Amino acid sequence: xxxxxxxxxxxxxxxxxxxxxxxxxxxxxxxxxxxxxxxxxxxxxxxxxxxxxxxxxxxxxxxxxxxxxxxxxxxxxxxxxxxxxxxxxxxxxxxxxxxxxxxxxxxxxxxxxxxxxxxxxxxxxxxxxxxxxxxxxxxxxxxxxxxxxxxxxxxxxxxxxxxxxxxxxxxxxxxxxxxxxxxxxxxxxxxxxxxxxxxxxxxxxxxxxxxxxxxxxxxxxxxxxxxxxxxxxxxxxxxxxxxxxxxxxxxxxxxxxxxxxxxxxxxxxxxxxxxxxxxxxxxxxxxxxxxxxxxxxxxxxxxxxxxxxxxxxxxxxxxxxxxxxxxxxxxxxxxxxxxxxxxxxxxxxxxxxxxxxxxxxxxxxxxxxxxxxxxxxxxxxxxxxxxxxxxxxxxxxxxxxxxxxxxxxxxxxxxxxxxxxxxxxxxxxxxxxxxxxxxxxxxxxxxxxxxxxxxxxxxxxxxxxxxxxxxxxxxxxxxxxxxxxxxxxxxxxxxxxxxxxxxxxxxxxxxxxxxxxxxxxxxxxxxxxxxxxxxxxxxxxxxxxxxxxxxxxxxxxxxxxxxxxxxxxxxxxxxxxxxxxxxxxxxxxxxxxxxxxxxxxxxxxxxxxxxxxxxxxxxxxxxxxxxxxx
Ligand code: ADP
Ligand code: MG
Numbered sequence: 001x002x003x004x005x006x007x008x009x010x011x012x013x014x015x016x017x018x019x020x021x022x023x024x025x026x027x028x029x030x031x032x033x034x035x036x037x038x039x040x041x042x043x044x045x046x047x048x049x050x051x052x053x054x055x056x057x058x059x060x061x062x063x064x065x066x067x068x069x070x071x072x073x074x075x076x077x078x079x080x081x082x083x084x085x086x087x088x089x090x091x092x093x094x095x096x097x098x099x100x101x102x103x104x105x106x107x108x109x110x111x112x113x114x115x116x117x118x119x120x121x122x123x124x125x126x127x128x129x130x131x132x133x134x135x136x137x138x139x140x141x142x143x144x145x146x147x148x149x150x151x152x153x154x155x156x157x158x159x160x161x162x163x164x165x166x167x168x169x170x171x172x173x174x175x176x177x178x179x180x181x182x183x184x185x186x187x188x189x190x191x192x193x194x195x196x197x198x199x200x201x202x203x204x205x206x207x208x209x210x211x212x213x214x215x216x217x218x219x220x221x222x223x224x225x226x227x228x229x230x231x232x233x234x235x236x237x238x239x240x241x242x243x244x245x246x247x248x249x250x251x252x253x254x255x256x257x258x259x260x261x262x263x264x265x266x267x268x269x270x271x272x273x274x275x276x277x278x279x280x281x282x283x284x285x286x287x288x289x290x291x292x293x294x295x296x297x298x299x300x301x302x303x304x305x306x307x308x309x310x311x312x313x314x315x316x317x318x319x320x321x322x323x324x325x326x327x328x329x330x331x332x333x334x335x336x337x338x339x340x341x342x343x344x345x346x347x348x349x350x351x352x353x354x355x356x357x358x359x360x361x362x363x364x365x366x367x368x369x370x371x372x373x374x375x376x377x378x379x380x381x382x383x384x385x386x387x388x389x390x391x392x393x394x395x396x397x398x399x400x401x402x403x404x405x406x407x408x409x410x411x412x413x414x415x416x417x418x419x420x421x422x423x424x425x426x427x428x429x430x431x432x433x434x435x436x437x438x439x440x441x442x443x444x445x446x447x448x449x450x451x452x453x454x455x456x457x458x459x460x461x462x463x464x465x466x467x468x469x470x471x472x473x474x475x476x477x478x479x480x481x482x483x484x485x486x487x488x489x490x491x492x493x494x495x496x497x498x499x500x501x502x503x504x505x506x507x508x509x510x511x512x513x514x515x516x517x518x519x520x521x522x523x524x525x526x527x528x529x530x531x532x533x534x535x536x537x538x539x540x541x542x543x544x545x546x547x548x549x550x551x552x553x554x555x556x557x558x559x560x561x562x563x564x565x566x567x568x569x570x571x572x573x574x575x576x577x578x579x580x581x582x583x584x585x586x587x588x589x590x591x592x593x594x595x596x597x598x599x600x601x602x603x604x605x606x607x608x609x610x611x612x613x614x615x616x617x618x619x620x621x622x623x624x625x626x627x628x629x630x
Contacts, residue, residue: 019157021187021389022148023195023381026137026161026175028087029217029245030348031055032375033144033159034382035152036391041199041379044151052374053147057139058082059128067143076271079104081127085218086140088241089133090178091170094122121174134178141182158185160385162377165191165223165237168405168450169462169492176491187388188488193223194232195380196346200368202227208341209235209333213359213367214377215322215349218244222326224333224340233425238329243321245281245349251314252277252306256292259304269296276302284308285351312354319358326362343367348374407462407484407492410447412437414456419484422452431483433499440472444480448494448507465507467496540590547585547597551578554604557611565610577603 022035022044030052034043043051050069058071059081066074075082083105089097094109106125123132141161148156161184163175172189179186193212197203202210207228214221221239225232253274257263265273276292283290284306294302330336343363349355350373359367371379408418411434420430436444444467451459470478479499486492495506554574562571581596 019389019391020148020152020154021157021159021382021385021391022144022152023160023190023378023383023385024141024144024162024184025192025195025375025378025381026087026141026163026178027055027216027377028085028219029055030374031140031144032378033148034375034378035148036382036386041382041386043375043378044148046147053140053143054084055087055140056082056084057086057136059126059131061127063128065128065139067139076268078127079267080106080125083124083126083131083136086133086136088218089122089124090137091168091172091174092122092133097122121170134174134181137175137178138181141179141184145182145184156184157389158187158385160188160190160195160381160388161186162190162192162195162381164219164221164239165193165234166221166239168460170460172491187385190381190384191223191234192221192346192377193225193237193344194234195378195384196344196376197225197227197232197380198383199371199376199380200342200344202342202344203232205342209335209339210342210344211326211329211340211363212344212346213322213326213350214239214346215355216244216347217349218242218246220244220322220325222322222329224329224335235335236329236332238325238332240321240325243318245278245347247318248281248311248315248349248352249274249277251318252280252292252311255306255310255314256302256304260300260302262296266297272296273302280306281311281352284311285353308353316354319354322355323358323362337363344376345369345373346376405450405460406452407448407450407486408459409434409482409494410449410456416449416451416454416456416459419482420486424486426486427488429483429485431481434480434482435476436470436473436478436480437475439475441475441478442470442472443468444470444496446482446494446496446505446507448492462492463494463507465494465496465505467498467503467505469501469503470498471501471503540588540593543590543593543597544585547581547593550597550600551581551585554578554600557604557607561607561611561614565614566607570607574600574603574607 020035022033023041025032025034032043032051032053034041036042045051046053046068053068054072056068056071056075058066058074058078060066060074060078061081071082072084075084094100094107100107108123108125108130121132121134123130124136125131145156145159159179161175161179163172167175175189176186192214196212196214197210202225205227208226210225210227212221212223212225214223219239219241220243221237223237224235226235227233253270256273256277257265272294276294280290280292287308289305289307291305292302296302330340340363343359343365345356345359345367350359350369356367356369406418406422407420408416411417417432417434419432420428424430434444445464446467447456447464448462449456449459450462453459467480470480480496481499482494482496484492484494491508493506493508495504497504555578558571558574562574566574577596577600581593581600584592584596587593
């Protein structure tokens with residue numbers, strides 16, 4: 001018997017169904033998943049009680065995939081099969097990533113597909129085959145999805161996934177693709193600083209400008225947000241994609257080398273000393289001094305004491321670099337430090353006391369830091385996911401983010417005409433009119449680009465499409481209105497319309513660095529984990545059902561009309577195809593079934609045609625033409 005449901009006082013009598021939704025911080029160094037339980041946003045831990053999942057994926061030769069701590073442990077032994085900081089490669093080609101000579105990976109650049117001139121996104125050759133950053137990130141997301149489903153005891157309705165505010169279209173698309181591949185329904189991509197501000201409840205705070213200072217493992221981001229009428233607008237973003245907690249580790253590592261008169265070390269020693277350096281750095285957050293001890297592979301013993309004061313001195317210029325980016329962001333937003341009402345600290349590295357001090361001094365106020373800085377982004381994303389899943393009812397918020405780089409189109413001479421300027425709030429729609437440059441021109445090629453530079457060659461090519469069917473006119477007479485629309489995830493669609501004829505063409509920008517739907521489908525099939533998953537099983541079942549129906553139909557048809565309409569050879573050919581299909585129908589290879597179905601369809605085409613003719617003849621017999629016309 002079903003239990004009686006009792007609703008909370010004040011709520012409607014209808015049983016309220018809580019829809020399971022999570023927020024995911026897919027970080028460069030660490031990733032987390034959080035959800036709202038009983039109205040409170042909480043991070044979900046793994047079985048060992050750890051909240052942070054190191055964003056590390058290890059591919060073993062036997063096809064086993066390790067994620068997180070276990071993967072991290074393989075890093076020194078198998079550097080090129082252990083991918084760290086894959087977020088840096090999302091939606092990127094090799095030339096975007098810059099100097100890769102000091103990275104242990106074996107990069108592969110996919111050739112450009114079709115007519116696309118932008119080179120494809122980079123991939124990594126591992127023991128388990130060539131992997132794209134999207135696939136690697138999907139491994140991380142999958143672990144978090146499973147963790148959440150186990151903790152919450154059900155399937156997720158969806159997830160809000162955070163991305164840096166400066167992520168461009170290709171990087172956002174790649175993140176969405178990774179989520180799809182991991183079996184997650186993306187409710188929304190959310191900018192990391194906006195998520196942090198939500199975690200601090202700033203959406204309920206008084207209106208004004210807030211700064212979000214995010215120092216993670218390998219990246220530094222500063223965002224200036226304005227809250228007005230319950231809506232966040234990102235006024236500006238800045239940062240340094242090659243500055244983070246790791247650089248502070250590196251300072252200590254160099255200090256250890258110097259103290260011990262060491263120079264070139266074997267790779268495992270480098271890893272081990274860096275790990276000690278990181279531990280020393282974290283120790284110094286709560287202690288005035290720390291001791292680093294390690295044994296090198298040569299047998300040499302390292303044993304040094306480092307004080308907080310020494311550490312602060314050796315890393316002071318890193319702190320200063322973050323302040324420079326902060327000044328640039330404020331300048332972009334046309335604001336000063338005094339205009340900022342509150343400062344949110346994000347990222348594990350902001351725990352360091354000299355960071356807290358420097359940021360406090362810069363703004364002349366103590367920063368908000370009472371939430372765990374490495375959890376706030378996930379906590380805020382969970383709150384947003386809860387709203388989007390419909391658990392909170394009431395007023396839906398609209399979160400305004402900005403476009404990190406201008407969007408425009410190519411005009412004559414390889415120049416860029418900006419249509420949506422950088423830092424415009426999204427969702428947004430902008431239009432501009434263009435014209436033809438030749439007499440009688442009937443088609444126009446529209447090339448969508450993103451970037452701040454004037455020349456197309458210096459910007460990122462996002463997409464190309466053609467508007468055809470422009471009525472021939474003298475040059476300059478046609479009026480072509482190009483509309484750019486950026487949705488709440490920051491994804492773009494572009495349409496063009498010739499105003500006098502109404503001819504229209506449009507494209508949803510799938511950046512060349514993202515994946516096509518076909519590629520995603522292929523990856524879903526390739527992925528070993530997914531083979532057991534519902535989707536494959538369902539495809540197989542559907543294919544088997546279709547095959548069984550076809551066999552039955554052909555069988556019936558042969559019994560009814562086989563003798564009458566086909567000679568013995570034709571009947572035999574059909575029966576052979578039927579046998580071929582029966583041989584594979586029970587197997588698990590749905591492609592083989594599909595091929596056999598197609599072959600049988602082919603073999604019966606002529607027979608079907610004859611049966612059709614026959615039934616038309618039957619239908620017509622005894623009817624006058626006039627009956628049929630009515
Ligand atoms: P990301 O956003 O890049 O995934 P996190 O926000 O998780 O990164 O931050 C990771 C960084 O925070 C690492 O460099 C780590 O050493 C540093 N960190 C974590 N805890 C502390 C601490 N107590 N003191 C100093 N640094 C810390
Ligand atoms: Mg982070």
